Amino acid sequence: MTIIAFYNIKGGVGKTSTAVNISYLSSRENLRTLLIDLDPQGSASFYFRIRPRKNFKTNKFLQGGQSIENNIRGTDYPHLDLLPSHISFGKLDIGLHKFKQSKSRLKTILQPIRREYDVIVMDCPPNITLLSENVFRAADAVIVPTIPTPLSIMTYKKLMKFFKRQQLDDSKIFTFFSMVEQRKTIHKESVQTIGKKDPHFLKSTIPYSAEVEKMGVYREPLFRYSPRSFAAIAYEGLWQEINSRILKS
Amino acid sequence: MEFIIENKTAGQKLIRILSKTYSIKRDRSTQREQSYFDTFDWRLHARDLVLYRANDVFSLENNRSGIRLAEQVISPEKPLRFWWDCPSGPLREILSQALDVRALIHIVDLKLSNQNISILNKDQKTILRFSLESVTNAHNPDKQFHRIVLNPVRGYRKEFTEIKKILIDTGQRFEKRDLIESIQSGSDRIPGDYTSKISVQLNPDWPLLKSTTSIFKYLLNVMRNNEDGIKQDIDTEFLHDFRVSVRRTRSALTQIKTIFQPEDELYWKKYFSVLGKASNRLRDLDVYLLRKNQLKDKLPDKLRPELDRFFRSLKSERRKEFKKFIRFLEGKTFHTMKTGWEDFLDTQENIKLRPGSPSSATLPKAKEFILKKYLQVLRRGDRIEESSPDKDLHQLRIECKKLRYLLEFFFSLFPPDEIKSLISRLKKLQDHLGLFNDLSMQQFQLIEFLENKIAPTDKNSLKTAGSIGGLITLLNSEQREVRGDFSSRFREFSSRKNRDLFQNMFGPSGVSS
Numbered sequence A: 001m002t003i004i005a006f007y008n009i010k011g012g013v014g015k016t017s018t019a020v021n022i023s024y025l026s027s028r029e030n031l032r033t034l035l036i037d038l039d040p041q042g043s044a045s046f047y048f049r050i051r052p053r054k055n056f057k058t059n060k061f062l063q064g065g066q067s068i069e070n071n072i073r074g075t076d077y078p079h080l081d082l083l084p085s086h087i088s089f090g091k092l093d094i095g096l097h098k099f100k101q102s103k104s105r106l107k108t109i110l111q112p113i114r115r116e117y118d119v120i121v122m123d124c125p126p127n128i129t130l131l132s133e134n135v136f137r138a139a140d141a142v143i144v145p146t147i148p149t150p151l152s153i154m155t156y157k158k159l160m161k162f163f164k165r166q167q168l169d170d171s172k173i174f175t176f177f178s179m180v181e182q183r184k185t186i187h188k189e190s191v192q193t194i195g196k197k198d199p200h201f202l203k204s205t206i207p208y209s210a211e212v213e214k215m216g217v218y219r220e221p222l223f224r225y226s227p228r229s230f231a232a233i234a235y236e237g238l239w240q241e242i243n244s245r246i247l248k249s
Numbered sequence B: 001m002e003f004i005i006e007n008k009t010a011g012q013k014l015i016r017i018l019s020k021t022y023s024i025k026r027d028r029s030t031q032r033e034q035s036y037f038d039t040f041d042w043r044l045h046a047r048d049l050v051l052y053r054a055n056d057v058f059s060l061e062n063n064r065s066g067i068r069l070a071e072q073v074i075s076p077e078k079p080l081r082f083w084w085d086c087p088s089g090p091l092r093e094i095l096s097q098a099l100d101v102r103a104l105i106h107i108v109d110l111k112l113s114n115q116n117i118s119i120l121n122k123d124q125k126t127i128l129r130f131s132l133e134s135v136t137n138a139h140n141p142d143k144q145f146h147r148i149v150l151n152p153v154r155g156y157r158k159e160f161t162e163i164k165k166i167l168i169d170t171g172q173r174f175e176k177r178d179l180i181e182s183i184q185s186g187s188d189r190i191p192g193d194y195t196s197k198i199s200v201q202l203n204p205d206w207p208l209l210k211s212t213t214s215i216f217k218y219l220l221n222v223m224r225n226n227e228d229g230i231k232q233d234i235d236t237e238f239l240h241d242f243r244v245s246v247r248r249t250r251s252a253l254t255q256i257k258t259i260f261q262p263e264d265e266l267y268w269k270k271y272f273s274v275l276g277k278a279s280n281r282l283r284d285l286d287v288y289l290l291r292k293n294q295l296k297d298k299l300p301d302k303l304r305p306e307l308d309r310f311f312r313s314l315k316s317e318r319r320k321e322f323k324k325f326i327r328f329l330e331g332k333t334f335h336t337m338k339t340g341w342e343d344f345l346d347t348q349e350n351i352k353l354r355p356g357s358p359s360s361a362t363l364p365k366a367k368e369f370i371l372k373k374y375l376q377v378l379r380r381g382d383r384i385e386e387s388s389p390d391k392d393l394h395q396l397r398i399e400c401k402k403l404r405y406l407l408e409f410f411f412s413l414f415p416p417d418e419i420k421s422l423i424s425r426l427k428k429l430q431d432h433l434g435l436f437n438d439l440s441m442q443q444f445q446l447i448e449f450l451e452n453k454i455a456p457t458d459k460n461s462l463k464t465a466g467s468i469g470g471l472i473t474l475l476n477s478e479q480r481e482v483r484g485d486f487s488s489r490f491r492e493f494s495s496r497k498n499r500d501l502f503q504n505m506f507g508p509s510g511v512s513s
Helices: A015-028 A043-047 A058-063 A066-071 A087-097 A105-116 A130-138 A150-165 A185-197 A230-247 B008-018 B090-099 B157-169 B179-183 B208-231 B237-255 B262-277 B280-290 B292-297 B301-329 B332-349 B362-383 B390-409 B416-453 B461-493 B496-506
Strands: A002-006 A033-037 A080-083 A119-123 A141-146 A173-180 A201-207 B002-005 B023-026 B030-038 B049-054 B057-062 B068-073 B105-120 B126-137 B140-152
Touching (some): A002 A015, A002 A130, A015 A043, A015 A141, A015 A230, A058 A105, A066 A105, A105 A119, A150 A173, A173 A185, A173 A230, A201 A230, B008 B126, B008 B157, B068 B090, B140 B157, B140 B179, B208 B237, B208 B301, B208 B332, B237 B280, B280 B292, B280 B301, B292 B301, B362 B461, B362 B496, B390 B416
Parallel strands (some): A002 A141
Antiparallel strands (some): B002 B140, B057 B068, B105 B126
């Protein structure tokens, strides 16, 4: 059982699209998959047409156990479940401070559901808080979608430094170039130079795509309405790489 | 969740009613074939489980509620026969508890054709899958029924309850029937048609001769039922059940006294002794091979290759013994003896009772035999001390078995709950003695290997001898521990309370049903 988190302190880098499409691909290979939406914006939940129960608030989430079990919902796709987010999740980090083991509470919450799934994917909110520190400890792999510009790449490097300072295992960190626009010189150059030298970089890149943006309209994973688009093919490549490099080791 | 309905029209009506409250999306109609599996003795069915394969996916469901408990993709190149063939996951866990060493057998193939409908909420999210199905026996198309299947989506329990209520309020009759029973016909097997438990219905007033021949006929039937399974080498338990029936027959011939003429008794005792011996070595080898992984776990890694060699030689010996036994089963001797025994029993049943012949009613005689054997067990057990030889425990084990068989033969003559309780007390003692015997047999097996199979000049032999020697020592110390527990176990069995219970039930003025 592997836990993967899609994380970036910056918003709008393709975290949710990737989390949704990768979970879908995982379930399509008959791996029992759970997507956990930790972002109070609830985009992942929206894409799957799933609302949380009214009372599934921060304290219930942090309680773990039966509260989690009761709130997992099946998506329309076989082998794929979702734990939806709730607007109150904005206060998850405040709630976490109340716990003694405040940095490993999430890991503890996930313990009982581990045996139900082969893969757990987490869609994280774009910030760095106590919740993020929980994610870093709970996940087996932290995958950072990065837009190929110097500023974004710097954000990725800052995360590596953060891991080192916190004495976290930075071999967990992986990154890939997301929302790549070949026409932009700066994108092309960044992909060509940086990606090759750093072992944390996955080889697959995901192009910027209007098709992906339509997920908000169709409210389905990309492969349901546009399976042959460049983005879809790119996601399949990314999934294969994640599967062989991360899941199988 | 499944419900049987009369026909397709009834199903369409339900869909129309639901569409008044919910959005409905019609999906493609599909056809599929499902193959059902269970062990020869219906272990899954006994636990309310049903296992089937559709394409490459095995699904395990609760037979009553239809709730899917596990699903597993298994490629057809690796057939699922034993629980250890299953890839790890929830299915493997459940099967390992339910199946033990029995193999799965194919029971029936069904053709299902369904109309699939998704019920949607106001976000157009599927909250329930509703399917209108026709189920047909693939080899017997006359056997068919229709049903609706409700597959709730996880997390939408409330909506599921509401939908169920709407369906029930329509007044439609919903039946739950056992799927496999409903679809089988004629000579097809139905759940529960075989069990290794002995259950002969006797009448307390019957002459003992009649009761005894009923028991023998029952046991012969069990042997017959297992023959095919033995020949096809499906799993080890067919031979085991066959042998248990032979043992029970021999025990009855000895324990239930003065039933047949002495020369008949002698003849049949001899025959069943030959029958038992014919598969002794085969059964021993089966047991050794079943223990393979257990034994390997007890050895350090370095020495395991030697043990592998040992098991390879056991396997090849097993192949030879198996062929030998099959030849025996298919041979004239066995066939003549089977039909001879059956004819003999038929004749015995119809004997007009002469004065002095075994005309006594069953019940008082049954109590007499049981009580006598029980007292023998107590006497033997009482005599065993810490310094007594192991042989004494082995003897006691055999006497306990004889007592157990008697209790099982005459089970139907006594109040079920009470006799069950007595049997389970005896079983505790038997389990302990069985463990002791098992450890003994394991050591014996290994010593045999050391003595017969190792050529002193063989380069590998020293290493092998070392590993086997180490294992024997380990087993021996386990056995000493078990031996140490004997006196407290026996004290438990021979407690005042138990003695009183046995005396009450089987003593001269005891209870009967």
